Amino acid sequence: MKQVFKRPDCLVDIPFHFCPGCHHGIIHRVVAEVLDEFNLREKAIIAASVGCSVFMYDYFDMDVIEAPHGRAAAVATGVKRARPDNFVFTYQGDGDLAAIGTAEIIHAANRSEKVTVFFVNNTIYGMTGGQMAPTTMIGQLSTTTPRGRDPQEAGHPIHMAELLATLAGTAYSARVAVNNVKNLMKAKKATKQAVRAQLDKKGLGFVEYLSTCPTNWKMTPEKANRRIAEELIPIFPLGVFKEEQAPAEAGVG
Amino acid sequence: MPVTAIEPKGKVTFREDRCKGCGLCVMACPRKLIIVSSRLNNEGYHVAELVDPDRCNGCALCAEMCPDVVIEVWR
Ligand SMILES: Cc1ncc(C[n+]2csc(CCOP(=O)(O)OP(=O)(O)O)c2C)c(N)n1
Ligand code: SF4
Numbered sequence: 001m002k003q004v005f006k007r008p009d010c011l012v013d014i015p016f017h018f019c020p021g022c023h024h025g026i027i028h029r030v031v032a033e034v035l036d037e038f039n040l041r042e043k044a045i046i047a048a049s050v051g052c053s054v055f056m057y058d059y060f061d062m063d064v065i066e067a068p069h070g071r072a073a074a075v076a077t078g079v080k081r082a083r084p085d086n087f088v089f090t091y092q093g094d095g096d097l098a099a100i101g102t103a104e105i106i107h108a109a110n111r112s113e114k115v116t117v118f119f120v121n122n123t124i125y126g127m128t129g130g131q132m133a134p135t136t137m138i139g140q141l142s143t144t145t146p147r148g149r150d151p152q153e154a155g156h157p158i159h160m161a162e163l164l165a166t167l168a169g170t171a172y173s174a175r176v177a178v179n180n181v182k183n184l185m186k187a188k189k190a191t192k193q194a195v196r197a198q199l200d201k202k203g204l205g206f207v208e209y210l211s212t213c214p215t216n217w218k219m220t221p222e223k224a225n226r227r228i229a230e231e232l233i234p235i236f237p238l239g240v241f242k243e244e245q246a247p248a249e250a251g252v253g
Numbered sequence: 254m255p256v257t258a259i260e261p262k263g264k265v266t267f268r269e270d271r272c273k274g275c276g277l278c279v280m281a282c283p284r285k286l287i288i289v290s291s292r293l294n295n296e297g298y299h300v301a302e303l304v305d306p307d308r309c310n311g312c313a314l315c316a317e318m319c320p321d322v323v324i325e326v327w328r
Contacts, residue, residue, distance in 0.1 A: 001263070001264055001311070001327040001328055002327060002328065003325065003326070003327050004311060004313055004326050004327060004328045005313040005316040005317075005324065005325055005326035006325050007322045007325075011322065015270075015271050015321065016320070016321055016322075018320060018321075019273075020273035020274060020275040020298065020320075021273070021275030021276070021277055021320060022320055023320065024320070025319075025320030025321050025322070026318065026319075026320045029320075029322055178318075180281070180318075181281060181314045181317050181318065184317055184318070214275075220276075221275035221276055221277060222275075222276055222277075222280060225277060225280065
């Protein structure tokens with residue numbers, strides 16, 4: 001027998017601090033596997049965010065700059081422009097990217113920065129205890145919407161993958177989920193395409209991963225996992241919203 | 254008739270000290286071979302275990318779904 005599944009080389013061999021069943025751990029591993037596949041460990045520089053993914057500098061065996069809350073896309077811009085031969089990416093939550101960091105991501109995409117952005121949408125602020133995020137669904141309970149999000153008062157869930165797909169500088173934008181193996185395989189494919197968008201110098205590559213937050217959703221890991229298919233995907237449809245083909249690939253499949 | 258032992262097609266190992274007992278592997282196994290056992294690890298989590306190793310074909314779906322990279326698979 002030969003080994004068919006092991007810890008990716010890009011991940012340092014220490015335990016994750018994430019809560020039981022939190023999809024952050026799966027998404028970290030998917031990103032690490034893809035970086036392994038492209039052999040990017042020595043070339044990658046991470047602009048890390050603030051949120052439950054803040055400890056990327058411990059988990060990924062590569063250089064990491066901790067960005068102030070929301071500013072990862074701006075920090076990544078600076079790093080990539082100074083070191084264009086490095087592979088530069090961010091990994092941000094929805095509070096980080098879609099609330100305090102909205103200006104940074106929109107303008108980084110619009111400027112066609114050659115960076116890759118991994119965006120984890122768990123519909124809530126996880127680290128700070130479950131406040132409403134811009135992605136919180138209508139009627140969803142959070143500590144700041146105890147009777148459910150009311151769009152008249154608190155607005156509507158923001159669709160970042162579709163929004164960024166409207167910008168000319170975005171080379172790739174997709175939304176994926178990791179709630180079952182079928183979706184996870186598509187998530188890996190999308191992750192690769194977002195990496196290629198940068199390697200082929202086409203523009204900003206963006207993947208939105210739907211994720212659970214069992215702790216702040218106040219659900220068991222199993223129930224939280226089921227909620228992805230039952231409640232999140234109907235509001236946040238999965239798919240590729242923009243894909244600029246490299247000249248050689250155009251027209252193929 | 255002599256009974257021939259069938260070689261299992263796959264092998265999985267659980268790094269129990271890292272398991273948080275979330276049960277996503279239990280949901281992922283198409284043959285329902287994994288349970289969250291009553292045993293605790295040092296962190297106080299009930300750990301996942303394979304109940305019928307002989308029937309494992311090494312498909313690795315459990316490992317794919319594990320958020321803590323607890324599982325390694327051979328086939
Ligand atoms: C400038 C600033 N404002 C507020 C905070 C507090 N804060 C820390 S994490 C966070 C939200 C994190 O939520 P999200 O980005 O959705 O990530 P998750 O924890 O859900 O993965 C906030 C508001 C901060 N650290 N810095
Ligand atoms: S608070 Fe939520 S997002 Fe943060 S580690 Fe726990 S489950 Fe994951």
